[in-house]
Amino acid sequence: MEPNETLTWEDVVLRRVRPEFADELHELIEDGREHIASWMPWAAEQTYQDTVDFLARSVASWDSGETFNYSIFVDGRLVGGTGMMTRRGPGTLEIGYWLHPDAVGRGIVTRACRAQIAAAFALPGIERVEIVHDAANTRSGAVPARLGFTEVERVPTDTRSKNHTGLDVVWRLNRSGATVS
Template sequence: MDLPQQVIELDDLTLRRFNGEADLPELFRVIEESLEHLRPWMAWVGEHSLAKTADFLARRAEGWASGEEFTYAIVLNGAIVGACQLFRRDDTPDNGREIGYWLHPAATGRGVATRAVRALIAQAFRLPDVDYVEVVHDPANRASGAVPARLGFSERLRRPAERLAPAESGEDQIWRLTRHQADNPAAEGR
């Protein structure tokens, strides 16, 4: 099976597989510093703890080995500033993957998420069975929605969603980028 690269170098930005327990102190600190920033949109923040972060890190190798989930630390100038993930949800057809991301508030507004997602798109289309990638977010989270819009995704649909985090509207906005769009950005007007 073809797998995404384990380390992706993008000048001052690096995406790399998490290093299990070695990353625990830094990742936990970054999440702690980001709680108020993430709380409106990320339901998992409500249960944040050192044990939950350790469990998260412990499960990353399993997802990578199965080919279901590729999770990266987003490292800017040598420091972890967030995480991003290329994965398949239970309800995602085999030929699609989803991309998720979050950042420390000090790393926002600098193109970090856009660069990370662009790199994950390239990794997704290295996989022979992937025909499209999606970004799913609450439409009220405009910062998250700006990333797929910038990268040439098309809004595919909106669907009702359970409100799990305080600022969520009860709707998912789903953006899609196909392999064809990624291979032919000029044809799509991007």
């Protein structure tokens, strides 16, 4: 059970992450570090070796069926990262995402999610897709709202940072309610 290694939605192309993306991916993270790290603390101190290690872990976790990480390309340029994770349990895939600041405000992540939702519901046994974000991360929350997800719960977490409130919002799209067009 695994999605295709390349997914497309209009101009957005998702490619399974590969070790050879390391230089381009790290340059993107360095250039957008402040924006990305505002909600993804790993980006604050990410070294080149951390990026290499992330890509190696991504290869292994794709092969074990645990996490399906993609790089996001528009017009052939890398602009961000996304992926589908199984950590929320059987029958569920959770989508995560980030963009370089220059790519924000164009609907790119919304289209990246549409591609992944279609891929997720094409997999046998996947009944729901979820998106989780900190309660104060309103730009992130606007993505599932735009895609017709329903907010299902708010859960306290240990994640604390300058911006994080420590309250996660969980959004869900059920297979039966999914119209990805």
